[in-house]
Amino acid sequence: NAGVMQNPRHLVRRRGQEARLRCSPMKGHSHVYWYRQLPEEGLKFMVYLQKENIIDESGMPKERFSAEFPKEGPSILRIQQVVRGDSAAYFCASSPAGGRDNEQFFGPGTRLTVL
Amino acid sequence: EDQVTQSPEALRLQEGESSSLNCSYTVSGLRGLFWYRQDPGKGPEFLFTLYSAGEEKEKERLKATLTKKESFLHITAPKPEDSATYLCAVQISGGSNYKLTFGKGTLLTVNP
Numbered sequence: 001n002a003g004v005m006q007n008p009r010h011l012v013r014r015r016g017q018e019a020r021l022r023c024s025p026m027k028g029h030s031h032v033y034w035y036r037q038l039p040e041e042g043l044k045f046m047v048y049l050q051k052e053n054i055i056d057e058s059g060m061p062k063e064r065f066s067a068e069f070p071k072e073g074p075s076i077l078r079i080q081q082v083v084r085g086d087s088a089a090y091f092c093a094s095s096p097a098g099g100r101d102n103e104q105f106f107g108p109g110t111r112l113t114v115l
Numbered sequence: 116e117d118q119v120t121q122s123p124e125a126l127r128l129q130e131g132e133s134s135s136l137n138c139s140y141t142v143s144g145l146r147g148l149f150w151y152r153q154d155p156g157k158g159p160e161f162l163f164t165l166y167s168a169g170e171e172k173e174k175e176r177l178k179a180t181l182t183k184k185e186s187f188l189h190i191t192a193p194k195p196e197d198s199a200t201y202l203c204a205v206q207i208s209g210g211s212n213y214k215l216t217f218g219k220g221t222l223l224t225v226n227p
Contacts, residue, residue: 042217091158106158
């Protein structure tokens with residue numbers, strides 16, 4: 001049973017370019033979460049999605065950042081017009097639907113470097 | 116505001132030297148407390164979930180305990196392969212109960 005998959009693992013962008021990060025949840029999981037880990041900081045919640053729905057995007061910057069989880073295909077975190085402060089590790093996690101024991105399982109992350 | 120504080124920031128042990136990591140939390144209502152292990156360049160790996168004060172869970176050399184204010188991760192007779200950053204996270208009860216709030220982690224190094 002494959003775990004959470006993320007690609008690319010490393011992404012380098014120049015200031016002003018767009019970054020697209022992809023996440024495929026574990027088989028059978030329909031809930032996806034994105035977290036960001038800045039250097040010397042803890043993981044911070046960004047957004048929670050279910051298929052075709054954004055449930056909570058309260059942790060995501062209001063400008064330049066967007067996320068989607070279409071009916072078919074991976075979840076996408078999109079960062080437009082990247083700036084140096086966007087350099088971080090972005091982790092995706094998934095969980096099965098509902099229930100008390102909804103542990104979130106994390107992918108290996110995408111490390112974004114903005115030059 | 117919900118807060119999670121882990122101590123120490125870094126811990127260096129000799130192989131076989133048992134110790135504990137601390138996670139103290141301040142939340143409006145605790146739904147669950149989670150421990151993860153993170154190796155360099157990798158994503159967090161789930162270890163334990165604790166839901167109520169007095170609960171304990173074990174896995175190999177690790178044991179996690181929970182009180183109303185803090186959790187401990189006890190490491191018994193550690194080995195070099197236990198070296199990693201250990202992360203603590205909480206979920207609060209209520210509307211946003213899916214959101215994990217993480218501490219900054221404890222970097223554990225176990226020397227042979």
